[in-house]
Every structure is written in C-alpha cells, then in structure tokens.
Amino acid sequence: MTNAEQFETFMRNYQNMVFSTSMRLLANQSEAEDVTQEVFLKAYENFGRLDGNPAAAGWLKTVATNMSLNHLSRYRSRWSFFSELFGSADGEANEPDFPADDNVEEAMLKTERCALVEQTLQELPPAQRVPLVLFHLEELGYEEIAASLGVSLSKVKTDIFRGREVLRRKLKLKFSADENAA
Amino acid sequence: MNLNDNEQLKLAISRELKSLPELTAPASLASRVMAALERRANLPWHHRSWATWQPALQMASLAAMLALFGGLCFAGWELSRTETIMSAMHRAGQLFSGLNSIGSLFNILAGTAVLVAKKLGSTFIIACLVAAGLGYAVFMGLGTFYFRLAFAKR
Numbered sequence: 423m424t425n426a427e428q429f430e431t432f433m434r435n436y437q438n439m440v441f442s443t444s445m446r447l448l449a450n451q452s453e454a455e456d457v458t459q460e461v462f463l464k465a466y467e468n469f470g471r472l473d474g475n476p477a478a479a480g481w482l483k484t485v486a487t488n489m490s491l492n493h494l495s496r497y498r499s500r501w502s503f504f505s506e507l508f509g510s511a512d513g514e515a516n517e518p519d520f521p522a523d524d525n526v527e528e529a530m531l532k533t534e535r536c537a538l539v540e541q542t543l544q545e546l547p548p549a550q551r552v553p554l555v556l557f558h559l560e561e562l563g564y565e566e567i568a569a570s571l572g573v574s575l576s577k578v579k580t581d582i583f584r585g586r587e588v589l590r591r592k593l594k595l596k597f598s599a600d601e602n603a604a
Numbered sequence: 605m606n607l608n609d610n611e612q613l614k615l616a617i618s619r620e621l622k623s624l625p626e627l628t629a630p631a632s633l634a635s636r637v638m639a640a641l642e643r644r645a646n647l648p649w650h651h652r653s654w655a656t657w658q659p660a661l662q663m664a665s666l667a668a669m670l671a672l673f674g675g676l677c678f679a680g681w682e683l684s685r686t687e688t689i690m691s692a693m694h695r696a697g698q699l700f701s702g703l704n705s706i707g708s709l710f711n712i713l714a715g716t717a718v719l720v721a722k723k724l725g726s727t728f729i730i731a732c733l734v735a736a737g738l739g740y741a742v743f744m745g746l747g748t749f750y751f752r753l754a755f756a757k758r
Contacts, residue, residue: 426638433634441629455630462637463644467656539620540627558621583610586617595616 429469433462436479440486446555447490449544457493461486487560491570494548542592550585553578 440461444454464485465472472478543551553571556562562570568578589595649657657665683689721729 426641429641430634430638433637437629437633438626441633442624442627445627451630455633455636458629458633459637459640463640466637466641536624539624543621554617555621558618586613589617589620590613593620595613595620 425469428473429466432469432473432478433465436482437462439479440482443483443486443560444490446543446559447487447552448493449546449548449551453493454490457486457489460489464489483560487556491552494552495572539589539593542589546585546588550581550588553581554585554589557582 437458441454441458444457444461445451448454448457461482465482468481472481475481543555546554553567556567556570557564564575564578564582568575571578644652649661654662654665
C-alpha cells in the first residue's frame with residue numbers, strides 16, 4: 423500500500439468524527455467541510471507519527487476543535503455583539519417549530535430523537551452552542567472554555583445555562599420540580 | 605429550577621449529546637483532500653512552505669539568510685561612516701525641512717481646538733461624543749440587523 427493509499431484509509435476511518443466535531447461547532451455544512459479538509463491536510467504533514475498511533479483520534483479532535491474556533495473567531499466575531507443583542511438572549515428567535523406532543527420523548531424513535539437533538543443544537547445561537555458543545559462533547563472545563571473563547575467565566579456559565587434551558591424546552595426534558603408542578 | 609434540577613439537567617443534556625451518532629462526512633470529502641494533497645505535491649519545492657523543505661535546504665537557506673542579514677548590517681554601518689553618505693543625509697534633512705512647517709500648522713490647529721473646547725464647555729463636548737457614539741451604535745445595529753435579515757436561515 424502506498425503512502426497516499428494509507429493516508430486515504432486513515433482519513434476514511436476518522437472523517438466522520440472530524441466532520442461531526444466541526445459541524446457541531448460551526449453549524450454550517452460548507453464551513454465544516456472546509457475545516458475538515460484543513461484538518462486532514464495538517465494531519466498529512468504529521469502522518470508519520472499519527473499513523474497507527476492510538477492518540478491520533480484525540481489529536482484530530484483537538485485540531486478540529488481549534489480550527490473550528492479559529493474559523494469562528496475570524497469570520498464571526500464582528501457580528502457576535504449585535505447577534506447577541508438582537509437575537510433573543512435565550513435563543514427564542516431561532517426556535518424551530520416542533521410538534522407540541524407531551525409524550526414526544528416516548529413516541530419518538532431513537533433516530534428521530536437524535537435528529538431533533540442535532541437540529542436543536544444547530545439552531546442555537548453560536549454564543550450558546552459553542553460553549554455547550556465544548557462543555558458536554560469536548561469535555562472542557564468552564565475556565566478552559568472561557569480562555570479559548572476569550573470571554574469571561576460568568577458569560578460562559580450563563581450561555582451554557584441558557585443553551586441547556588433551550589434544549590430542555592425543545593427536548594421536553596422533565597425533572598422533579600416540573601413534575602411536582604404538573 | 606433548583607440546584608438539584610440544574611445538576612439533573614446537566615447530566616441529561618450530556619447524555620443526550622453524547623448519544624448522538626457521528627454525522628456522515630460528505631462522500632466527496634476524501635477525494636477533495638486527496639486532490640488538494642496532489643496539487644500541493646506538484647508544487648516546486650520553493651513554492652511550498654519552508655517547514656516542508658528538506659532539512660539540508662532549510663539549513664542552507666537559514667545560513668544564507670543570516671549571512672545576508674549580517675552583510676547588510678555591516679554594509680550599512682560602513683556606509684554610514686563615509687563622507688558621501690554623510691553629505692547625502694544632510695541634503696535629505698534639508699529636503700524634509702518642509703515637514704517642520706506642517707508640524708507647526710498642526711500645533712496651531714490643536715491650539716484652536718483646545719480654545720474652542722474651552723469656549724463650548726465640557727457638557728457640550730460630552731453630549732457631542734455621546735451622540736456620535738449612539739449614532740455609531742445605531743449604524744452598527746442596523747447593519748447587523750440587515751445582515752441577519754439577508755442571511756437568515758430559511
């Protein structure tokens with residue numbers, strides 16, 4: 423097998439993981455494709471030490487996360503202030519219409535449920551989606567998120583809280599207090 | 605929502621997000637990357653990034669750059685001590701003496717501005733600055749609003 427063929431096999435093994443990481447942070451198909459391509463071009467330069475290395479997945483995920491964040495800061499920071507000002511603070515402006523079925527959680531098949539979670543996540547404003555994804559999927563701490571996004575710790579906590587609240591409403595998640603109230 | 609519910613929500617969201625399957629990358633992605641790699645491989649070595657050059661070439665180019673830099677520094681030092689350069693620098697100084705009059709003009713303008721500011725009073729100046737700031741914010745806000753309107757997801 424030639425080096426190019428080896429690399430293509432390596433890429434096919436990890437392309438979904440890299441694309442998912444970028445897509446969940448950027449919420450834009452073509453931007454996520456561009457970032458994924460850049461990640462693999464960088465991976466090719468380091469292929470000698472990545473091939474057969476069990477840490478390759480972690481390396482790719484970290485590079486995909488960093489490149490997505492760079493992409494966001496490069497192209498979107500100029501709009502972030504007013505997007506947060508005019509887009510409602512809790513993401514109401516971006517709410518898609520979903521059927522108002524109380525038993526939706528039981529009724530939905532797993533694939534539909536995943537599609538709903540994915541859609542809701544992608545409809546969140548970037549200011550909420552990005553820290554939420556970094557916290558829950560990339561498992562970064564609040565301080566790390568604040569440092570990588572260049573915002574205050576309290577803003578990170580507030581944005582994550584608001585993002586969770588939107589997800590709670592959309593996914594009809596119920597807890598003890600809600601059940602007692604009902 | 606109490607603290608316990610917050611914790612439950614955190615766990616529930618983690619569970620929901622972690623249960624998501626990986627998204628499928630577009631089928632064309634691999635061929636796009638391979639094409640980009642091929643284009644990159646076909647570039648002549650001097651068009652590629654320095655980091656990808658052969659180590660010997662990197663060393664040679666580094667040595668050449670250092671030698672060039674050192675040579676330029678030495679030549680600059682030697683030239684600055686020669687008679688011709690000294691007189692050329694003197695002439696250049698005379699040529700740029702006109703800049704002094706531009707500097708004094710700015711001084712006069714700044715003095716006038718200070719006098720006008722004193723005459724108008726600080727309240728008026730602050731009001732002007734606030735109005736300018738508000739105008740800028742409205743301009744940015746409207747621009748952002750129209751941008752979001754034009755590129756809103758449909």
